[in-house]
Amino acid sequence: MYIMLILIVFFEEEIIIKNRRSLKLFKKQLEESETIALISHENPDVDALSSLVALKNLIKDNYKNKKIDIFAQTKDINELLKPILKEDELNVQNVNSYDLAIGLDCPNSTRFGEYKKLFNNAKDTAQIDHHITNNIFAKNNIVYVTSSTTEIIYIIAKLMKFEISNKVCKLVYSGMITDTSNFMQGTKKKTTLKVLSDFYDRNVELDELTDYFFKNNSISKNKLLEKALHSMRFYHDGGLVLMKLTRQDFADAKAKFGDEEGIINQGICTKGVKIAGIIVKKENNDYYISLRSKSGINVADIAKKFGGGGHENMSAFTYKGNLINIKDDFLLACKKELIKSRARDDFNLMF
Ligand SMILES: [Mn+2]
Incomplete structure (x- = not known):
């Protein structure tokens, strides 16, 4: 319990002081919405797809009876990205309209491509993003410049005391390493290292993901x-x-x-x-x-x-x-x- 508290304070000081209200609102938005659309940018990369699947899993694992669909405009998902998704999981709209749309890894709403309408038509909107150029386009904006959008999702899950599966940790790590070319570029924050330290404590198998994304060129x-x-x-x-x-x-x-x-x-x-x-x-x-x-x-x-x-x-x-x-x-x-x-x-x- 004590360790948990320290962790929360640690993450809190890093990101949430500015975003405390956003985070509270985000929790409320999740609780009050039955149908949720998660939307990322067109031509999605690893961070985009991993964010969609990680947040979908987190919501499913921590709330009952939420209908969640995930979207990202794409002509073709390349071989490297395919294993992140279940077949036929992406871009299937199961309800007519959504109570809540959450933008992920998307610095502006134009990058939603054909799903911009879906986002704008939702009753309520939020976004989670790590781009320095973010346009603050949603009703609730959780924007924090760090390694990846998946990192922010992990921090939010931690702060909300969510149950976090190993699968989610691996998706989070996938976004972190690919958006930073294995930490060679992009942004590194204190929270980035803290998340890695968490994974180390949890014994999450990480090296095979590095091999998959960086030693696997066709x-x-x-x-x-x-x-x-x-x-x-x-x-x-x-x-x-x-x-x-x-x-x-x-x-x-x-x-x-x-x-x-x-x-x-x-x-x-x-x-x-x-x-x-x-x-x-x-x-x-x-x-x-x-x-x-x-x-x-x-x-x-x-x-x-x-x-x-x-x-x-x-x-x-x-x-x-x-x-x-x-x-x-x-x-x-x-x-x-x-x-x-x-x-x-x-x-x-x-x-
Ligand atoms: Mn990203």
Whole structure:
């Protein structure tokens, strides 16, 4: 009991002081709603899908008689993501309208894609998100910049004294490691380490998840990586590297959209590079641009200029149109960030 109390105080001081009212309201919203829709962003990643399934499980395990459906617009769930979901679990609307819609891992309501309407039509709304660029669009906003949305879900579950299954812990960890490239980038907070410490105490098998997400590249993904490496172009004295993947590249590698995830790390891991970008051409005049940076450089600000967002060292935006139209502005935005840069390559200068 005493340990539990300390834990709650610990988590409380980290996140909830600002959000105490939000959390109380969230509890009330859950209690008062019979039908709940959990909605994440289009083209969901591991954190998005794990958040949906983890929160669904937590509600099911801790409340009786709640109808919960989960949604995220997607054309195709890639092989790596498939095991997170039960078959036919995603995007099945079992009731006409929902008492409560909860946005997960979604910095703005546009990112709900076709499920934006469903969110807006719910009687009540809430959201849980970790993006620094969050638009605070729900009635109840639990926004806390940390490793992943799953981390926040775990903290909330802890504070609400929920029963937390091992399965939920594994989903939480999956979101945490994939959104931080195994804690190499993204955000780490004191709570991140506390959650890991909890998992350690619980003896949750974590290493096999690391293997699954980071030592499990398909041959087509490796072929796609080869194409991306070939396309590398350096700008601003090697401070910026850009890679590009076309539809033809995906076809040649027999890869699917989503397989490019992680490839950008090869760019940012390059000596001297402080900003890396990968441009994925989805259709003619339809691009997805993902950015990474070394510490001290804010690529969320760059993405924001082009209608996107994300985290300080990890961001993205979509662009519909001819890339030529934004090329100069984009290169200039990167240059401005590079000039501000404190990122260092020299080991001796770090001490
Ligand atoms: Mn996320």
